[in-house]
Amino acid sequence: MTASPPNLDHALNNRPSAQPPLVRAAELERDPHAVFRHWRAKAPVIQREDGACLVLRAADVEALLTDPRTRQIDGALYTRIRGVPPGPLQDLLVESLLMSEGERHRRRRTPMSRVLAFRAVEALRETVRSAAEGLIDGVEACRGAEAEVDLMTTFCAPLPPRVMGQLLGAPADEAKAFAHWVYQVSPAFAPALPGEDMAAMVDGATRLTAYVEQCLARAMRGPAPRSELLDTMLAAIATDALTQAEAAAQLVTLIIGASDTTRAAMAVQVGLLLDKRQTWGSLGEDADLTRAAVTEALRLEPSVGSVPRFSMEEIVLDGGTIPAGRLVSLSTLSAMRDPARFADPDAFVVDRADHPRWHLVFGGGAHRCIGEALARLELEEGLMALSRRLPGLRLAGPAPKIEGYAGIRRIDGLQVTW
Template identity: 40%
Template sequence: MNHYSRFPAAVLPRVDPASLVDDPHAKLAALRVAHPLVQLGDRQYMALRARDVIEMLTDTRTAQIEGADYVRLNRIPEGATARLLRDLFLFSNGDEHRSKRGLFARAFAYGAMKASQDKIRGVADRIVADLPRGESFDFIDRMAARVPAEMTAAILGLPSTGIRYVAERVYVLSQAISPVYPHAAHAQIDSAAADLFAYVEQQALRRLHGPEGDLLSTLVADWSANTVISFESLVHQIVGIIIGGLDTTRAAFAMLVSLLAQHPQQWAAVKADPGLIPGAVSEGLRYDPSVGSIARFVTEPLEIGGVTLPAGVMLRVSTMSAMRDPDLYENPECFDIRRADHPRLHTVFGLGPHRCIGEMLARLELQESLAALAAAVTTIEVETAPRLTGFGGIRQITPMQVRMR
């Protein structure tokens, strides 16, 4: 069903990105009803409706924004952050993208990740066992942040003593991937980028000289057998994998648990039937995603909702808005873990050649962590509910205080 009338080409609202930071769902919904497309700034636009979002993710007239363009458009000063963003396979296309991403294909394949499922559950059980019972505590610090950090460390083979060091820098650096680059925080972001690069470089060099039977050793060995990129670039790609896995999963898990706690019948259903857990994870990722949009670069003129965009502009496709679009989901404002209308390929992970390479790992981390929590905890009382702020890129999460029994 098409819930929208045709949009007159003359009406293209210009929206201040800062106005979308707080309560973005309501603001995007209001804009989506009247406008399939909005202008965010000079030569920057955002598609809001599911039909256009899904089409633009694979439309050959758009391409993933290149790292150099991302740095230039966001006016990021020269330094460790700019070097990283220019080099990431996330921000590349064609042969460059295939050669960089291909180094990780074997390590993140379905079979390899499934083989790590028991290890992931073991980490989840250990984290849940450490949680306080009957007293108030910071859920993000005590569990949501530990889940991806400790699981990523366990799978990659990073030493446990470095987990907090890495995680703290990732949470600072992730601010660089947002619709509005926070220039006021650039010094901290660039310092975090330099620290993280140096740490991963040291770990990778160690495995280059002596494999240790972990995933990081596999990645280094695959690179050594096919050196299509420099060692510095390999380190950048590993840093990118870590950033993508830590901050997004931390926020996604916190929001999932908060949503279930606020819907006690659905929490009880998950506890009674672990078979509902994959659906609960998919619904949490849809209802309030930790990544709000994907940036595309328009390479040829194209039309969205009666407006022709010229080549050379940035188009943000709002997956966040699309996943609340009634054209894609029935009753999209309703959180429902039994929902049966998720697309076969979940929109939150993107589509096409740039679909998230870590999807399987993220799903397993979220599913096994929820399973461990549901098996060990009877009730979850949310004293301070978290909020995800922002509308694009990696969104930021506010504190979450809980009490469990």
């Protein structure tokens, strides 16, 4: 066989291939960063054995977040594929803004977006700070009895529901109860995992929906404690912008969206910063340093690894093709370590200057995270309070392992001592 002329070689190597290279899910689970590093240099898209296509490069991920050839996964289709039985969990997924498109999505999102805008959320800084301080009182009390404390269960996990409870105008002890239901139901929003418990997800959705309906009824009866969020939802019901069931579904989605994501991000950033002890002591008094550390931790080890979409038609990228009708996983995990976008992408560089204006960890386009301002506020205030109150905090073992490469990532625990 004679060698092809160089220009033909070039054309063959660069023509879109019909099928992206196959990478097994088990390999991805084992070491996603290594797999993405290897393939990102060779191909813009890879596929898993179930046919899902993973888009790896920052420029493609950004472009496809707003590309009309991709669309959000539809709630009704999703519940069918996922085998969710009719009832409260199915209703939640079908009614949620996350799984709707176009006018319906706008209608479901609009009432909450003003309450969660950056400027509005800034007014909650004191509230979040005191919630974090209150939890640290408990962490200190645990340390009295134990040599090590799991910061995940004592601080990172309870903070988001506590803050959400405040947004709902709920008494502090109620947050504890609904935190349990949140963590029961939240896996329903992520790809199915072996051994997952559908009954627990249904139970969580049922209880959380009933709880939110009770909050709405309480707010309707008034008077105090007022909640701007609930008042806004009641106004949307009163003007027929939302049905009562839709309003409850958006509130439940909000509570779920605020929980797993933020607890994992908190644990990851504390783990990374305790690993690099030189900055820990300064964070408590330095808001700019803290803000930068939060942003960089979200890039290096994001708590959400991908944004799912569906390809409505074939999409040709530079050097590869996404076939039509596939689940498309826009890998923010890979994109945020793309050397074409970030210098020294695998290093934790607190003062890096190449973060884009809109952080990719929060997605993009119409579905971009509505809770970004609140998430950042919790991550910043949580970190500052920990550093101020526990300047001698250190990891009690190896740095925590962050698992998963798509959707919400998992971190089992965060053993610390001081």
